[in-house]
Amino acid sequence: MRYFGNRYAAVVGAAVLSVGLVGGSMSAALAAPGALISPVRQSDPSDQPWMDSELTPQERADELLSAMTLDQKIQQMQNLPEENDIEGTYLAEGGEQAECGFTRIGRHIEGIESLGIPTMREVNQGTGIRGGDCSPEPIKTGGPSAPLNAASFDTTAVEGWGAVLGAEAKSFAHPVLLGPGLNLLRNPFAGRAQEYPSEDPFLAGTIQSAQIRGTQSEGTQAMMKHYALNDNEYDVERWTSAVHVPARAMHELYLLPFEMAVKDAEVAAVMCSFPMVNGRWACGNETLLRQTLDTWGFTGWIEADRRAMHNTLNSLNAGVGWELDFEPIYYTADALKEHIREGHIVPADIDRVLRPRYVQMFTFGNFDDPLDSFGEDDLEAHRDTARTLAEGGVVLLQNTEDTLPLGGSVESGDIGSVALIGPDWFAGQASMPPRNGSPSELVMTATQETVTPEEGIRNELERLGSEATVTYNDGADIASAVELAEESDLVIMMLGTTPRESQDLETFALSEVNGVQQLELLNAVADANANNVVVLKTGTSVLTDWSDKTRAIVAAWFPGQDDGDVVAGILFGRLNPSGKSPVTWPTSEREAAWETERQYPGIRQETGTCGGQGVPSGFGVGDDADADAQECPPQLVTYYEEDLAMGYRWYEKNDVEPAFAFGHGLSYTDFEYDQLRVDQIEHPSPDQTVMTVQYRVTNTGDVAGAEASQVYLTLPEEAQEPSKRLVGFSKDVLEPGESRDVSVVLDSNASNHPFSYFKSESDQLQEWDEGDWKQAEGDYTVHVGGASNSVPLTETVNFTCEQQDATGTCIALAGGAAASNADGDSSSDDSSEAASSNDGALSAGAITAIVVGGLLLLAAIVALIIWLPRRSTNRVG
Known part of the structure; x- marks a missing residue:
C-alpha cells in the first residue's frame, strides 16, 4: 500500500490535511464545501468483483478489464477537457480573455x-494547485518555487x-496532481526554470522524491514530469525540437532524478515529454519509457x-495510456480499431497500458471513495508549512561588510x-512563478491573503520599534527612483x-519587466545611494556582473504568498538565512552547457522531421502527419556536447570561478568543519557496498543558525568523471558554540548510484540496455563542506573490487586505510583491527562486556528517540 493517513501531520502543523478551498471571491464561487461536481459514483452490485476490496489492486484491475468492452477501454484513454466557466477564465481589463492557448480546466477522463x-481528474501544480490554464493561480495555498525548495536542503519541510x-x-476533488517537475536546470534561459529544482541530479531527485512522498501520503497520486529532457522551451518550439544526449549524461544526470522518484517515492505516474530524444519522440520511445522505467521497477x-x-x-x-489533448488525435476509436484489424496490435495491448492506472486507482482508493464533492482545508496550517519552507530556502549570496541584517542599524537610529x-x-506584490503563456501582468494569486514586500518591511520595522518610513517606487521612471534613493537612508531593490x-528567456541578464529597464535602474539607483541591497526574484540564476554596485544580494526565488514577511524577516534579522544555491551562478551568457550555439539553443537541420514554432505542422491529421506536411521548416536540434560537464561540474573541470x-x-x-572520518567499507549483502562519512560541524558565531553541510565524492580515474559529485547532505540547526557530529551513509544500492558510473558503448537508444552501472x-x-567550491575536509580511500558479476x-x-588526509583532525578509526580473531568460545568477561554494551546501546537508542524530534535535522546520503 502507499503512504496513506496523516503520517506527516506534525510536519505541516495540522492533524488532518484532507480538506478544502481557500476563502476569497474566486474560491467561494468556484465551490462551496460539500458541493457536488459532475459525479460518477459507482454502485457495488455483486456482479462487479472488482469492487471487492478484499482483492489486491492488481486482481481488481484484471477483473475490471475483463468486463470492459473495447469501446469502453478506448474511451478511457482519451482526455476530455472541461470548460473553465466558474470564474476560471481570467479576464484582462476590458473583458478580453488572457493570451493563453488553452482556456479550459481540462485534464480529465470521464468515468463509466x-x-x-x-471520473479521473488531474490538477496542475505550479506554486500551488491551479484552477485551470489562464485562471488565477494558485487557488489555494501559494507556496515557493521548486528552486527555492531545493535551496532549503530540507527534505522534511519539502x-x-x-x-x-x-x-x-x-479537497478540490482531483485525485491526480501533475507534478513535480524533475528536469534539470541545465541553463539559465529555461522558461520553466521555476518548476525544476536544481542543476544537480541527486539534489533534484532527493527534494522532489520528498515532495512526492508528502503528496501521496494524502492519498493523491503524484505524476512526475516531464520525462525526459524537457529542459528548455526555446521560442515556442518545444513541440518540434530535438535533443542529442550522450548515454552517460542521460543516465548519470538527466534520468537520475526520475529513477530516484521511482525507487525512493514509488511515484504513481509519469508524464512523457515533447522533445525528440536521440532520434525518437519521447512519448513514442519504447526504450525510454517501457524498458527504462521497467528496469527501475516502475509500476505506475x-x-x-x-x-x-x-x-x-x-x-x-x-506504454502511454492517456492522450492529453483537446480531443483524441492518435487514440481515436477508428485508429485503434484499424490497427487491430490489420494485426498491428491486439486488444491485450490496450489492456497493458490501462492496467497500471487502474491498479493505482484501486491502490489510492479512487474506486472505493471517489472524489465527488469539494472539501475544506486548514489554510492557516498549510500557509505555515509553505512559509516555513520558504524561510529555509532564501539564499544570502553576498553580504559585504556584514551589511545584513539591518536590524541593528534600525535600532541604532x-x-x-x-x-x-x-x-x-x-x-x-507577493511573487509567484509566472503562469504559462500569460503576460506577467496577468498573473495573480487567488489565495485568501498575501503579504507584499512593503507590508513585510513595515512589519519588521514595527517589530523593531522603529518609526522609519517606507516609500515604494516601481522604477518605471528612473529619474524619480533616483530622487527617492538620494533622499533615503537605505535602498532595497527587488528585481x-x-x-x-x-x-525561454531571451537573456538571463536583468532586463525589461513591466516597462522597467531593470539593469539601467539598478546602476542609476546604486550610483545615487551606495547603501543599497538587492533582492532577486528569479526562476534560476542570473548574471550578477553588477555585484560591486551593491552591498548585499539575496536570492529569494519566488517565495509564495508570504513573500513580504519571508524576505523582510531575512533582511532585518528576525530570520537567519540558511538556503544554499541549487544552481551555479554564471559570469557570462556563453559558458558551461550553453557555451556554443549547438549546445543552446541548437542549430536548425533538415532531419526529415518538421520543426518550427507551435505544434508540428499538419498535426492532427494522422500518424506522423508533420513529416508529410507541404511546408516543413528545419528542426531545431540541441546537442548536449558538454556531456557530464554540466553545472558545477563544468566550472570545476575547466577551473573557472563562477559568480556564486x-x-x-x-x-x-x-560554521567550522573538522574531524572527518571515513569508515571502513561494509557489505550488508554480497553485491552491496556501504560507506559511512562522519564529521563535526560547529557554530562558531554569536547567533543560532542552520548549516546545510554537503558531502561530495570524486570517483577513481577509471570513471573519467569531470569533477566530484554531490552524494549526501545534512541540514542541522546549531546554537552559538554548539557542535554536531554528522553521519552520512553512502550505499551502492541507493537510487543515485553514489560509487558508480554508467558505461555504454553507444548513445543509440536501442542499445542502452547493453550499458550498465x-x-x-x-x-x-x-569532500565535505558548505559549498561545491568550499570543502575544507577531504579524505581519500583506496578500494579494490571484491566481487564481479558474470560480465566482469x-x-x-x-x-583499505585512508590513502591521503587533508584535514589534520580527520583520521580513520583503525580500532576494529584490534578485535579478537579467536573463533573459540567467548570468555565470561567477554560475555559480560557484551551484555553491558548491549544495555548501554539500548539506553542510547531510547535517549536518541526522545532527543531527535527536538532537532531540526535533515540527513541525506
Missing part, C-alpha cells in the same frame, strides 16, 4: 457509471509542502503531455527612511525575471 469507474499539495488537490502509468504524441503504435508500444524600488511584479512555460558556486549560501553566523577500482575521495562488472568494493 455502469462499471463504477470514477515533504510537508508535498502533503499540503496532496491535501488541497484531494504513463500519460503523454499535451500534443506530445506523434504516432499511435509507437506510443501504445511505449541609522535608518530612518527606506526606499523600496523595483517592478510591481517583484516589489509591489528579477519572469520565465514562463512555452518560451553551487551549494553556496551565507549566514549571519559562522559500474563501480571503479581505485581512489575515492570524500564490479558489483562490490573492498576498502
